[in-house]
Amino acid sequence: MEVQQFLHMNGGEGETSYANNSTLQRMAITKVRPIVEEVILDLYCTSFPKKLSIADLGCSSGPNTLFVISHIIDTIEKKCRQLGHPLPEFQMFLNDLPGNDFNTIFRYMLPSFYEKINEEKGVGLEQCFLAGVAGSFYGRLFPSKSLHFIHSSNSLHWLSQVPQGLQDEMGIPLNKGRIYLAKTSPPSVFKAYFAQFQRDFSLFLKSRSEEVPGDGRMVLILCGRRNSDPSSSECSSQWELLAQALNDLVSQGAIEKEKVDSFNLPYYAPSIQELESTVEKEGSFSLDRFEVIDINWDGSEDDNEETFEFDKLASAQNVSKCIRAVSESMLASQFGEVTIDELFRRYEQNVVEYQSNGKGKFINLVICMTRKG
């Protein structure tokens, strides 16, 4: 089953919405801003195009949706002012899966966005054209050579589907009691996940390579790992803690064991080497830069273990809300909506216990690429 049938971030603006629970993702985007600035200025100042076409892939719906685009306009506007150059026209595309809450973006967020860039930057409606593009980025989305720059944050760790081959020939689940790669997952499960990631990421690169001309650029931010082991806690602990909470509900009789045994996430956090080798093998892009950034689960910049003691509960609540906002659609479709509140109460407790040994972190990989000429 394709992910678009069951994956979407929690919509709207309620307590459990992605809009209200995406500050950890925003931290990653903010940390990468200087890199985006450098890349976009280099791109713009090479040929000063009269029209700049830019796409943000996996834009979701919330405060992060227009964050990147407005930063890019800001950067170019400042540069043009410095050089006494006329502003280019901006053609901006916001992409996500069809289930994304595009209505909220276009009905409620765009009017104030236009007002703001007009007031602050003098960029009017006739200068900045925004369009939504609903579809999977694992395939073509735009005409040939139509984009200068592609950005994607916090999205490419979602696979196009749950990997095939997670059952034996009798249809018996191989990754029982786990929902992602864990130390105890059989080797064939590791193989199936990596193969799916390689297929998906190669297709992503191939599709984008058609859409940007030679010298077109991309900046991608996705969850990943430093460690070569795909089940290392730095990239899988948030899911192991969720599997633990699901198994607790099984013991209580609140959900069926078979449902947990057959549930696997369409997610993969690659290592730097895996990304590098997939980019090289696909061959359309050259890798310009790699960075690894850590995002603390409590949303702080603080690594001081002494002050951390006091933040353990807040941190657990923070990460629990974040994981709920991104995974509730999948969990509800497998286990039913009634279990979700109880599931995340347990999850929060598991995160508190887990963090008694230290602060939890997400590892984000940042890659910058140029289309080979």
Ligand SMILES: C[S@@+](CC[C@H](N)C(=O)[O-])C[C@H]1O[C@@H](n2cnc3c(N)ncnc32)[C@H](O)[C@@H]1O
């Ligand atoms: C965690 S949100 C990230 C939103 C925003 N970019 C940010 O950084 O906060 C991930 C988004 O990727 C989208 N997504 C996942 N798979 C996708 C695909 N194959 N094609 C397009 N969008 C996808 C999801 O629907 C979701 O809105």
